[in-house]
Amino acid sequence: MQRPTSNPHAEIVRRDTISLRTIVKYDPMAPRLTTPILVGKFVVARKPLADSVHTLYMIMDGRDVVRTQISWPSETDCEGATRAAASARIATVRALAEAPKSSKKGWQARPMRVKEAA
Template sequence: MPKPFTLPGPDRDVRNHTLSLMTFATYDPIQQRPTGPTNVGKYVVRGARRPGMPLPIYTISLNGEIVGTQVSQPSKSDCDAALKRHRALNAVHAAKQAAIKSKAAASDAKARATRAKRKAANSGTAQEAA
């Protein structure tokens, strides 16, 4: 004899921790969503909607310094990758600044030497005229 069909009830629900098929929920796409900061490992992630953009922008920061942004909710590996990129960009920027400063220092030294030669030459001609 076949087993009779029975609807699952509260005592015999096979779908644990889910909503019922008859659950009614409203969704308002214009409503503001919570944008408070969340912790992902040692990073602080803050999601914020920008005007004219359909998706939020997630800002990843470490010790108050922004290390990256992305559109999707970042995981710990995403945050680590953002920090690695940030440090690499800072290193490149520091190297460029050092090169600019050394080039400027060399140019200043050359200009000082040229000025000293001209001054010496002018003082020599001034003494001859006197």
């Protein structure tokens, strides 16, 4: 008869997860990756933060940085950030279109007076 073990899941081998007692040595001098990654259909640039174990993830919309965050972004994070940036762009264009068209206002409309020295 076999003796029951204290950890019943010890004999199960899985390659897609990390064990609870896994020890990983962190080398602060090791170079960290800076290549952009794809999250769904969105491009995310990454930048290691100096003197920290964290990496800054920058969600890109074309060449523009839409949002930055420390945690790994999900596809819904990327989608929400690009939608927010697009709506902000549309609001800016609308505000500029509704602005008055006069090019000179206030003090610029009046010619400057120059006092002559007597």
